[in-house]
Amino acid sequence: MTTEGDHRRARFEGAAYDVVAVASSAGGVMALSRMLPALPVDFPAAVVVVQHLDPRHRSLMAEILSRRTALPVVQAVQGQRIERGAVYIAPPNRHLLVSPNGTLSLSDSELVHFVRPSADLLFESVAASYRDRAIAVVLTGCGQDGAMGVRAIKKMGGTVVVQDEASAEFTGMPQAAIDTGEVDFVLPLDEVAAALVTLVMPGVVG
Numbered sequence: 650m651t652t653e654g655d656h657r658r659a660r661f662e663g664a665a666y667d668v669v670a671v672a673s674s675a676g677g678v679m680a681l682s683r684m685l686p687a688l689p690v691d692f693p694a695a696v697v698v699v700q701h702l703d704p705r706h707r708s709l710m711a712e713i714l715s716r717r718t719a720l721p722v723v724q725a726v727q728g729q730r731i732e733r734g735a736v737y738i739a740p741p742n743r744h745l746l747v748s749p750n751g752t753l754s755l756s757d758s759e760l761v762h763f764v765r766p767s768a769d770l771l772f773e774s775v776a777a778s779y780r781d782r783a784i785a786v787v788l789t790g791c792g793q794d795g796a797m798g799v800r801a802i803k804k805m806g807g808t809v810v811v812q813d814e815a816s817a818e819f820t821g822m823p824q825a826a827i828d829t830g831e832v833d834f835v836l837p838l839d840e841v842a843a844a845l846v847t848l849v850m851p852g853v854v855g
Contacts (some may be wrong), residue, residue, distance in 0.1 A: 664693035672768030674790025676818030687842030772798020781806030790822035
């Protein structure tokens with residue numbers, strides 16, 4: 650699963666990138682329901698998702714998404730080790746971070762841009778831990794969460810993919826990311842998964 654000799658960060662054999670960090674807010678459940686099923690069952694990177702949710706209610710998001718994709722989808726747990734081809738959803742009202750050794754951390758530290766979980770904190774942790782082997786994806790949503798994290802991803806050599814305004818139900822988060830000038834790909838929602846496959850699995854002809 651992880652290559653020997655790399656103690657700094659967990660790495661997955663056959664993957665050009667190890668972690669795909671995805672951020673969404675308003676309209677995000679529908680966007681994720683279209684993007685995740687388009688990833689192949691042998692997708693070799695871990696997918697870590699921050700979706701802004703109502704903190705007052707238990708989230709059924711992992712169960713909903715797991716019915717729509719062949720990839721395993723779970724709500725993230727403190728100390729959990731990420732696995733290739735698995736999808737991890739931030740719990741309501743908890744920040745989600747990824748450590749260099751490939752474990753997840755949950756935090757109830759203060760809100761960032763009025764939200765918890767924060768896309769910025771997720772992206773910044775992934776950037777610090779995985780550097781040029783990290784991808785950030787910004788989907789539909791209101792507000793500016795994710796823009797600071799996009800800068801962190803690019804500063805460390807990672808890649809940024811953003812849903813275009815035409816296909817986004819809410820354009821605040823995608824536009825804030827685009828406005829950083831640090832975005833590599835701006836794509837319609839239905840092309841995001843194919844781009845991820847091309848990036849993460851460069852030897853695959855699709």
